[in-house]
Amino acid sequence: MPVEFRADLHIHTCLSPCSELTMTPARIVERAASLGINIIAICDHNTAEHVEVTGSLAKKKGIRVMAGMEINSSEEVHILGLFGKLTEALNMQAVVYENLPGQNNEDVFGMQVLVNEDEEVLGFNKRLLIGATDLSVNRIVELIHSFNGLAVASHIDREGFGIIGQLGFIPEGVEFDALEISYRTSRARALEMFGLYKHVPWITSSDAHSLEDIGRKTTGFVMEHATFEEMRLALRGTEGRKVIF
């Protein structure tokens, strides 16, 4: 019998330069647990280096962590890649890193802090994680699928970095598994604005950059277990599974 799990699939950690330094994996997990969230996805800008540590912390609290990454395309469109296995996310990360020019400037963009379970600083990511990759939207979606991942168009209601703002409309032949409506826009308003894209499943999430942001919007996944493959089935609406937003 499918049951509903609450998911916040777009959370940044202190590895994202624009995120608050208090966004450590430990505190994110604690906050998600206190809010009764069952599934979170760690989606830092162009990196998945905080997925593993968050996953092991979350296990102890009974929260499921999906491996994710928010990739910035050459057109400056943000796309979430969600993966069932850490190795798949890291394979995607390798391609992203190969196609991500530039070095971070901490004074301008912020620190990119890598920490462990105990919030001890392990180092700083030197890459320009906030930057755009040389990969097109079409290529990124293809790559995510080649690593068995789910491709989600980030915050399509945001003018900057949203696919509709940047590219005018969702390109033909680009097969998103879901579209994310940001916390800013209600479902009713989103229906007025994006009714054209109702054939693609919609989710909403917090896009949290600070601890207070976590869970400000969540999506319900009605499914058998809190697994990645069940989420895929829920997005497709297979056998009683569904997505509630």
Added chain:
Amino acid sequence: MELQEIIKSLSLKVENPSVDLNIEVKGAYVSDMLSDVIGNSKEGFLWITIQVHLNIIAVASLKNLSGIILVNGRVPAEDTLKKAIEEKVPIMTTPLPAFDLVGMLYSLGLRCR
């Protein structure tokens, strides 16, 4: 002003020379955000951008623009060029950055109105 004339005086490279370039250019618009171009460009305008995605051709067709100039040495993506030929949208390139190119277009008398 004729598109041909602009191409000559600014030494633009036409990426799809098979299309008809005897087109009247009525003005110009500069933007890299396609939603903005849909909202604010007008029929017969030239569009100056760095975006090379396939969607630029659809936007140019939708708005009946007179052509697209890709600046800063950008070249159209393969599928973009193919679509530009199909849809008969002139697509030009230049090594100049947008600022310089737009200055020259302005000197030639083009305006955004």
